[in-house]
Amino acid sequence: MLKDKLRHLTLALLLLAPIATAAEPLVFTAIPDQDETRLRERFEKVADYLAEELDREVRFVPVKSYAAAVTAFRNNQVQLAWFGGLSGVQARQLVPGSEALAQGVEDAEFRTYFIAHRSAGLAPSDRLPKGLEGLTFTFGSKGSTSGRLMPEYYLRQRFDAPPSEIFDRVGFSGNHTRTIALVESGTYQAGALNYSVWESEVEAGRVDTDAVQVIWKTPPYADYQWTIRGDVDERFGDGFKRRIREALLNMKNPELLESFPREGFIPASNADYATIRETAQALDLID
Amino acid sequence: MASFVPSSVTLRTTLGLVALALLLLPFADIEITTVAPWRELGRLLQGLLTPDFTELDDLGTALLRTLAFAFTGVALGVAIGGLLALVFHHRLVRAGCAFVRAIHELFWALIFLQFFGLHPLTGVLAIALPYAGVFAKVYAEILDEADPLPKQVLPAGTGMLSTFLFARVPDAWPHLVSYTAYRLECGLRSSAVLGFIGMPTLGFYLQSSFAQGHYSEVGALLLLFYGLIATLRLWARPQLVPLYAVAAPFLLGSGLPIVWGNLTRFFTQDIVPAPLRNGEGWAALGQWLSDLLLTQALPGLWTTVVLTQIALVLTGGLALIAFPLISRHFTSRAGGVAGHTLLVVARSTPEYLLAYVLLQLWGPSMLPAIVALAIHNGGIIGHLVGRRSNELTLRPDASRGMNRYAFEVLPRLYGPFLALLFYRWEIIMRETAILGILGIATLGFYVDSAIQELRFDRALVLIVITALLNIGVDSLARALRRRLRLKHAASSEP
Numbered sequence: 001m002l003k004d005k006l007r008h009l010t011l012a013l014l015l016l017a018p019i020a021t022a023a024e025p026l027v028f029t030a031i032p033d034q035d036e037t038r039l040r041e042r043f044e045k046v047a048d049y050l051a052e053e054l055d056r057e058v059r060f061v062p063v064k065s066y067a068a069a070v071t072a073f074r075n076n077q078v079q080l081a082w083f084g085g086l087s088g089v090q091a092r093q094l095v096p097g098s099e100a101l102a103q104g105v106e107d108a109e110f111r112t113y114f115i116a117h118r119s120a121g122l123a124p125s126d127r128l129p130k131g132l133e134g135l136t137f138t139f140g141s142k143g144s145t146s147g148r149l150m151p152e153y154y155l156r157q158r159f160d161a162p163p164s165e166i167f168d169r170v171g172f173s174g175n176h177t178r179t180i181a182l183v184e185s186g187t188y189q190a191g192a193l194n195y196s197v198w199e200s201e202v203e204a205g206r207v208d209t210d211a212v213q214v215i216w217k218t219p220p221y222a223d224y225q226w227t228i229r230g231d232v233d234e235r236f237g238d239g240f241k242r243r244i245r246e247a248l249l250n251m252k253n254p255e256l257l258e259s260f261p262r263e264g265f266i267p268a269s270n271a272d273y274a275t276i277r278e279t280a281q282a283l284d285l286i287d
Numbered sequence: 288m289a290s291f292v293p294s295s296v297t298l299r300t301t302l303g304l305v306a307l308a309l310l311l312l313p314f315a316d317i318e319i320t321t322v323a324p325w326r327e328l329g330r331l332l333q334g335l336l337t338p339d340f341t342e343l344d345d346l347g348t349a350l351l352r353t354l355a356f357a358f359t360g361v362a363l364g365v366a367i368g369g370l371l372a373l374v375f376h377h378r379l380v381r382a383g384c385a386f387v388r389a390i391h392e393l394f395w396a397l398i399f400l401q402f403f404g405l406h407p408l409t410g411v412l413a414i415a416l417p418y419a420g421v422f423a424k425v426y427a428e429i430l431d432e433a434d435p436l437p438k439q440v441l442p443a444g445t446g447m448l449s450t451f452l453f454a455r456v457p458d459a460w461p462h463l464v465s466y467t468a469y470r471l472e473c474g475l476r477s478s479a480v481l482g483f484i485g486m487p488t489l490g491f492y493l494q495s496s497f498a499q500g501h502y503s504e505v506g507a508l509l510l511l512f513y514g515l516i517a518t519l520r521l522w523a524r525p526q527l528v529p530l531y532a533v534a535a536p537f538l539l540g541s542g543l544p545i546v547w548g549n550l551t552r553f554f555t556q557d558i559v560p561a562p563l564r565n566g567e568g569w570a571a572l573g574q575w576l577s578d579l580l581l582t583q584a585l586p587g588l589w590t591t592v593v594l595t596q597i598a599l600v601l602t603g604g605l606a607l608i609a610f611p612l613i614s615r616h617f618t619s620r621a622g623g624v625a626g627h628t629l630l631v632v633a634r635s636t637p638e639y640l641l642a643y644v645l646l647q648l649w650g651p652s653m654l655p656a657i658v659a660l661a662i663h664n665g666g667i668i669g670h671l672v673g674r675r676s677n678e679l680t681l682r683p684d685a686s687r688g689m690n691r692y693a694f695e696v697l698p699r700l701y702g703p704f705l706a707l708l709f710y711r712w713e714i715i716m717r718e719t720a721i722l723g724i725l726g727i728a729t730l731g732f733y734v735d736s737a738i739q740e741l742r743f744d745r746a747l748v749l750i751v752i753t754a755l756l757n758i759g760v761d762s763l764a765r766a767l768r769r770r771l772r773l774k775h776a777a778s779s780e781p
Contacts, residue, residue, distance in 0.1 A: 027543065036495040061405065061543065064485040064494065067739045068400065077404040077543040090741055136320060136651055138726075142739040169316075169651045171726035178498055185327045187650055208326075285740055287561055 025057035026050070026236065028080035029073070031066045031087050033144065034177045034197050042259035043082070049256060053247035056236070066143030070094065079232050080244065085110075085145035085223040085276040090286060092270055093277075097230020100270050101241070102248040103222070104262030106196060108272070110223035112146045112154075113198050114216040115183050116190040122215045128158040129215055137163065138171040138188040140179050145223050145276065147176055151192035153279050154218055177201065184212045194223075200261055222276060225268045297705065297771055308600040311593045317657070320650030327500075327647050334502020338510050345492060350511060351538055353488040356407070357478035358535035360414025361471055367415065368422025373451075375427035388420030389757035391717045391731075392477045394750055396484050397738050401557065402549040407539035410486040414477050418470065425466055433459040464525060471528075472519055479512060480637050480721075487540055490637070497640060509636065516635045517628070557743040564744070579745055584752050587730035591756065594653055594729060595716040598660035602715065603708050605665025606672060607697070609633070610704075613673035616681060616696055630673070633666025639721050656722040664715055668707045675703050706773040709764035713757050720753065730756070 028050075030043055043060040051058040061078060063069045066087045072078045074094045083091055092098045114132075116122045122129050132155075140147020152163055159166045171188055173179040176197040183191040184207065195217065201207050226248055232240050248265050251257060257264060280286045340346065374380050396413035403409045437454040445454075456463075482490020489512055496504035523531070556564060562571035611617035612626030638659045645655035676696055685695050720731025730753045737746035 035499045037499060037501075063405070064483065064491070065739065067741055068405075068485055070741060071401060072404055072543070075402070075404045075549045076546050094741065138651075142736055169320075169726065171651050174498060177500075181327065181500060185647060187327075187647055287565075287742075 024236065025059045026054065026080065026232075027059045027061055027078045028082070029061045029063050029069050029078045030082035031069045031084050031141075031143075032062065032064060032175060033066075033084065033141070033147075033194065034175050036062065038259070042256075045256050045259065046251075049251065049253065050244070050247055053250075054240075054243055066141050070143075073098075073227070073229070076229065076231075079229045079235070081227055083225060083227050084143075085221070085225075085273055086149045086280055086285065087143055087145070088225050088227050089273050089277045089280060090143075091227055092273075093286065095229055098227055099230065100268040100272060101226045101228050101245045102265040103225040103268035103272070104260060105264050105266055106262055107224045107268075108222060108266065109220035110146060111195040111220055112150045112192050112218040113195045113214045114151065114190065114192050114218075115180070115198070115212050116215045117183055117186045117188075117212055118210070119186060120189040122190070124213065124215050127216070128154055130158075132190055133159065133166055134168050135189040136169040136171070136187075137167040138173045138179055138182050138191040139163075140173055140176050140191075140193055142172050144176075144194075145221075146194040147179065147192060148172075149276070149280055149283065149285065150218055150221055152283055156283070180207055180212065184208055186211070190215070196261065222268075222272045225273070226265075297701065300767060300771060301705070304596075304603075305600055308597045311596050314589075315593050315597055315657070316652045317654040318650075318652050319654065320652065328644075330500065331502045331505075331644065331647070334504075335506040335509070337503050338506035339501075339503035340507045346507065346511060349482070349487065349489045349492050349508075350515070352486075352540060353475065353478045353482075353512075353515075354531070355535045355538035355540075356410045356414065356481065356486065356488055357471065357474040358531050359407075359411045359539060360478065361418055361467075361474035362532040362535065363411065363415035364418030364422055364470075364474075365467060367419035369426060371419065371423035372426035372430065375423055380423070384420040384423045385758050385761070386420075386754055388417045388424070389713070389717070389754035389761070390417060390750060391720050392417055392481065393484060393721060394731075394734060394753075396481050396486070397746075398750075400484065401743060402553040403545050404543050404549070405485055406542040406545050407486075408545065409542075410478070410481045410488070411536075411539065413481060414474055418474065418477075421470070422467075426463060429459045429462045429466065430455055432462075468523065468525075471523060472516060475516060475519075476635065476637070480639070483637075483639065487542075493637075493640070497643065505640075513628075513631050513635055517631045553743070558747045560744045560748075561742070576748070579748055583733040583745075584730070584749060587728060587733045587749070588752070588756060590727065591716060591719050591729040591731075591753075594656060594660075594719045594722075594727065595712070595760075597653075598657045598664070598715055598719070599708070599712055601657060601661035602664040602668065602711065603704075605661050606668035606704065606708070609665055609669030610673040610676060610700075611692060611696075613670065614676040614696070616676060616679070616691060626673075630666050630670045633662050634664075634670060636663070638663045638718055642722055651726055653727055656719070656727050659722070660715055660718060663718075664711050668704070668711060671707055672700055672704050676700055702771075702773050705771065706768055709768050709773070712764045713761040716760055717753075717757055 028043075028047070030039060032039060040060075040062055043062075047058045047060045061072065063072060066084070069081055069083065070087050070091045073081045073091045081091065088100060092100070114128065116132075116135075120131070120135055122131050139151060142148055155163055155166060163170045169188075171182070173182050173188075173191065176193040179191040179193045180198065180201055182188050198207075198214065202209060228241055228244060232244075245267070249267065251265055277286070371380055371384060375384070392413045395416055396409055399409040399412055403412075433455050437458065438450060441450060441454055478486075479489040479493070482488040482492070483494045485491065489508055493505060493508045496502075496508065560572055560575055562568070562575045609630060613623055613630060615623065618626055641662055642655045642659035645658055649655055679696065679699055681691070681695055685691055719729045720734065723729050723732025723735050726732070730749060734746050734749045734753065737743070737749060
């Protein structure tokens with residue numbers, strides 16, 4: 001009796017499910033690491049570009065957190081994603097068979113900038129300044145590589161203590177643009193963020209460099225990458241993964257690249273992110 | 288309404304709460320540490336004063352979705368809660384309802400997000416489930432309080448259904464309706480806030496515009512939302528509401544398709560504690576659990592309690608100052624309109640935004656969170672007490688001004704005020720969760736961290752602890768209400 005009902009329910013669900021997926025568009029997402037309007041403009045252009053190259057409907061779905069991007073990927077509601085180093089490692093660990101396809105030229109050697117409000121009295125330096133101790137400090141998002149993972153790693157290395165003990169107060173601004181705004185206004189005395197966001201914001205004249213400056217740059221590490229699910233060939237046809245990779249690597253439109261901003265895209269592999277994974281394990285951010 | 292003279296018990300309870308808050312104050316970090324907040328605040332103020340409605344396409348859709356999620360969620364909550372109210376005397380039902388309503392809508396949404404993903408069902412259930420728990424309880428209380436006389440005079444052998452429909456419901460009906468209408472306003476707030484985690488409601492755009500510093504858009508969105516709440520009585524007519532509720536499910540948008548396998552995965556893998564999932568045995572589970580309790584749950588619990596108790600007292604203070612703003616015993620008609628506007632703004636601005644603005648002003652500490660909670664909840668209680676005060680009839684020669692407040696009105700309203708504050712106690716505690724975002728390490732902060740780290744096993748343990756804490760505070764508040772013999776008045780419960 002119950003079994004019958006269950007079977008009916010399952011059948012009904014099975015019948016309902018394909019209605020939505022009948023057109024089978026490729027859906028992708030991206031971590032919300034900075035201004036959403038700009039992300040949306042950027043990725044809608046990418047969607048158009050990919051649709052043309054792949055001759056298939058491509059849809060971009062914005063999400064509100066790094067974890068939501070990973071979850072959508074894991075749940076197969078999106079098949080492709082522009083992840084950060086850490087979120088990519090999390091996603092690939094959760095979805096066996098998924099792989100890093102391509103990274104930006106800059107992502108092979110990415111950096112974190114530590115910034116501080118002038119009133120904190122810290123000068124730019126070759127080592128992480130000891131003077132950070134006892135200040136207020138903001139990371140970016142909890143799941144960010146350049147805004148959380150790497151800065152926390154270097155802080156622990158330098159001070160041999162967790163951030164909560166180094167600083168008077170620790171916050172999570174949510175994204176890199178917000179980190180700049182909070183340190184610029186002196187709400188937090190110091191912070192750490194994605195170097196590329198810092199440089200493009202400074203270039204665009206959106207930062208009051210009299211109020212906030214870079215005090216230390218981390219050594220390079222691997223960051224952002226396009227990651228794809230392992231089952232896309234089965235779903236979208238043989239060679240689909242290869243075609244996406246080619247489309248990404250062949251992205252030459254300057255306007256499109258400028259919006260990332262990246263010089264271009266180069267091949268990436270899961271192995272490129274082994275260091276990120278080990279660092280995240282050391283900080284107990286992943287199991 | 289019976290007048291209420293503050294007894295010494297009431298006074299002692301009030302002083303006790305104030306003393307506890309003062310005692311906890313040294314443990315709360317309330318330092319002011321900003322350097323140059325005025326630039327950003329100036330931009331914010333300017334933005335709010337020059338709202339930008341040019342993105343009206345998006346705004347219209349967002350407004351529609353906010354309404355659709357609220358109506359669908361609340362309607363579903365009413366349906367489930369109404370049925371549960373009939374069997375509310377069962378202990379299991381009681382406990383189940385207490386549990387589902389002890390978890391904040393945002394946490395429900397974050398849980399559903401794991402397996403339904405960005406599908407409307409996530410948002411609808413996140414509202415419907417906790418609301419069903421609330422409706423079940425309040426409906427049951429209202430029905431219990433209905434006049435027992437009609438039932439007693441029914442002829443023997445009257446069927447259960449007939450008894451219920453003809454002897455109990457008619458007397459309780461106005462209370463049921465007014466309480467449901469009140470919850471609809473709460474539903475609209477919940478619906479808007481769900482946008483913060485990705486549902487396509489007003490909160491979605493509010494969060495983006497705010498995070499990007501597009502304050503003119505923030506101004507436009509907030510104005511729309513205030514307008515929606517302030518005019519609720521005009522467009523949400525009792526005869527129209529069923530119509531809205533029927534149309535709402537069709538206006539939720541499509542989201543992304545649900546993949547049902549994720550549901551099984553969530554319950555059979557994600558929430559199984561890591562040591563068990565990895566087959567490390569029970570000893571490892573003990574270690575895992577004690578680590579979680581010692582490094583996250585206990586510190587989180589302490590911060591949550593400190594924040595809640597201080598915010599509770601400040602909320603009470605603000606409500607007592609705020610209610611005369613809309614009371615006809617203290618304000619003219621024009622003044623009343625201004626007062627209403629102020630209270631609509633206070634109670635409809637999401638605490639999260641308030642806290643963020645205050646964070647800019649005072650820097651990172653518990654202070655922005657305390658004040659944000661107090662403004663929001665003080666606005667709600669002030670609104671309800673003010674409305675209650677308008678039902679009072681004073682002698683024509685009653686004193687005026689301060690004397691009227693202190694010796695005529697306040698003594699009569701202090702009981703209902705305290706009852707409302709006690710109802711709000713648990714809600715304030717639940718809301719501390721969302722302020723974890725400011726880096727204030729409440730239980731909500733650790734829940735959010737666990738979810739950001741995709742560790743749902745940890746998140747679940749912490750959510751259950753949060754729920755138990757809320758249930759505990761709720762029963763404490765109930766015991767206090769009973770001891771103080773505060774009139775129940777479930778229909779005005781927030």
